[in-house]
Amino acid sequence: MSETAAAHDAPTSTGIDHKKLIMWLFLASDCMFFGTLISTHLLYRKLYPSGFTDAEGHQRFIQNLFNIELTSFSTFILLMSSFLMALAVSAMHKGEIKSFRRNVLGVIFFGLIFLGCQVFEFTHFYHQGLTIQNSVLGSTFYVLTGTHGTHVAIGVLWLILMYFYSFTGKLGGHMGALDVEVAGLYWHFVDIVWIIIFTAVYLVEYLGPNGFWGTGLPAVTK
Amino acid sequence: MSSSPEAAPSPEFLAEETRRYHHFITLALWLAVVTGAEIVLIFVPVSMPVVLTVLSLMSAGKFFAVILWFMHLIYDKRLLFWIFVAALALAFATFTALLALFSVDVLDPKWIS
Numbered sequence: 108m109s110e111t112a113a114a115h116d117a118p119t120s121t122g123i124d125h126k127k128l129i130m131w132l133f134l135a136s137d138c139m140f141f142g143t144l145i146s147t148h149l150l151y152r153k154l155y156p157s158g159f160t161d162a163e164g165h166q167r168f169i170q171n172l173f174n175i176e177l178t179s180f181s182t183f184i185l186l187m188s189s190f191l192m193a194l195a196v197s198a199m200h201k202g203e204i205k206s207f208r209r210n211v212l213g214v215i216f217f218g219l220i221f222l223g224c225q226v227f228e229f230t231h232f233y234h235q236g237l238t239i240q241n242s243v244l245g246s247t248f249y250v251l252t253g254t255h256g257t258h259v260a261i262g263v264l265w266l267i268l269m270y271f272y273s274f275t276g277k278l279g280g281h282m283g284a285l286d287v288e289v290a291g292l293y294w295h296f297v298d299i300v301w302i303i304i305f306t307a308v309y310l311v312e313y314l315g316p317n318g319f320w321g322t323g324l325p326a327v328t329k
Numbered sequence: 330m331s332s333s334p335e336a337a338p339s340p341e342f343l344a345e346e347t348r349r350y351h352h353f354i355t356l357a358l359w360l361a362v363v364t365g366a367e368i369v370l371i372f373v374p375v376s377m378p379v380v381l382t383v384l385s386l387m388s389a390g391k392f393f394a395v396i397l398w399f400m401h402l403i404y405d406k407r408l409l410f411w412i413f414v415a416a417l418a419l420a421f422a423t424f425t426a427l428l429a430l431f432s433v434d435v436l437d438p439k440w441i442s
Contacts, residue, residue, distance in 0.1 A: 131409045135416030142420025146427050190357035193399045295400045306388040313371040
């Protein structure tokens with residue numbers, strides 16, 4: 108703990124504001140929740156590595172569906188939104204409400220781009236024959252990335268409300284900065300979950316001459 | 330969300346916030362570079378265990394960089410850090426236990442009957 112933090116201890120038994128403590132406890136529980144979802148996806152990829160069968164009865168491989176350029180783009184967008192969120196929190200601590208609004212608008216915009224990419228990806232996968240019902244892969248993939256997408260959507264909604272609330276003049280002082288910081292914690296958490304999903308769900312599929320799960324790479328299976 | 334009349338931030342506090350601001354910019358650039366390197370890495374013809382190890386380390390680096398600086402854990406009370414690390418340890422233990430459980434490919438027939 109730095110001296111700056113010590114100088115701003117909250118008047119609670121832990122020295123931590125209750126809102127912040129509760130948010131961290133929630134994030135800790137959400138961390139275990141996502142840990143379970145990611146574990147389930149990876150285990151079922153190991154047990155059923157052959158991909159899925161589309162509506163016409165053809166065996167398909169997930170690497171054929173993935174668009175690594177699109178996913179990389181959305182990953183970059185989410186990372187930069189996290190950066191803007193950090194700047195928004197910093198602006199609120201300094202009492203610069205206009206800077207806060209600018210940065211939060213950027214976060215909302217990037218969050219919406221990310222959600223747009225995910226909707227496009229889901230639609231594309233669905234039309235290629237991967238549904239939540241036709242394979243174990245579809246079930247675990249859609250549940251995992253869909254749950255993450257829902258978290259992003261909740262974060263975007265939260266920030267939109269906070270943006271408009273800032274015009275009422277009630278989002279100021281220490282409590283206002285704390286409210287923004289708590290929203291920021293949630294947004295950064297969504298970002299770190301995607302950091303893991305990007306590697307564990309997307310990138311590993313491209314490893315090795317036959318793919319990480321030994322099912323072949325797109326060039327081989329097309 | 331309540332408002333209260335409060336004093337303006339002290340010069341020391343503003344200086345600290347400005348210092349953090351520069352850290353955030355550096356970190357954002359670093360995150361972008363590491364993400365780019367990850368994408369390049371998967372197409373490099375190196376043995377899979379090596380690539381997997383490097384990818385895992387890069388992801389872990391990004392993960393902890395975000396929670397330490399963007400989420401202020403490095404500046405906040407230690408208790409928050411340990412709460413989150415405890416949850417991470419539980420999540421990782423769950424993953425390890427499931428992996429071990431499902432890695433039993435051949436069961437002894439005497440346990441199946």
